[in-house]
Amino acid sequence: MPELPEVETIRRGLEKRSAGHAIVDIQGRDGRLFRHNPDGLATVRTHLSGRTILGIERRGKFMWIRFADSPQALVVHLGMSGQVRAETAEHHAVPRNKHEHLRLILDDDTALSFVDPRTFGHLTLSAVSQDGQREIPAALSHIAPDLLETAWSLTDTITRARASGRRVKTILLDQGIVSGVGNIYADEGLYRARTHGFFRGRDLGDERWALLLSSCAAAMAEAVEVGGTSFDSLYVDVEGNPGYFGRTLAVYGRAGEPCVQCLRPIERAVLDGRSHFYCRTCQLVGADGDQSV
């Protein structure tokens, strides 16, 4: 599933290709991706025809397209397998494949193509409203600020995390506590902070939580610089290029391979239904240096 760095990479590419351009044609097929709008694709088509794209914003794993003279934004959630591609004019004549749900033709002949084979994602028109320092679509009002956002508060996040009896990794994946972190960057952040995901939220002190959150943020910021992690063939940027952070992953997906610090094989466990990759030697530090689980 695309996490913050992958979505940010797509956001940047999409903004570069679309900001300032008007939508001159809308093609698509109604279906699951438009399930959150009353009349599905028809609502999107009615609202977006002729609109000029102002820019693309993001919170966590969600992005949304803003339009001139409209409070409505088009929320784009990539789910498990969503792609956004920007194609040149020659692509217009290519029939949509069965996984292409929406194609926006811009006034410079760019075609923005929204593809999602598994349809766990969605495309949703939603009105923005003020939420603290930012305008956020109503459909995303339950999503907490992400670690790379200026609105993010370390104190608030630690307070909520320490109040939880759930496992640390599960807390990191809770988009209502801190958004953008998924399986890859939770495991990488935990490794960098020398802490495994089995501790309970209340087991870690403020300093350990601060280190863990900054470690997740650092891993994601580094990943953004190289276009994210291509965890499978479905993740590419809007120009069709993969990301290269996979080459520098320390633990995620590396079960059985040697730890880069101690050479002990990386282990994979299942934690609350999700894989957790970690090094048993390097990641045993919890509250106050406690090495028990």
Ligand code: ZN
């Ligand atoms: Zn190790």
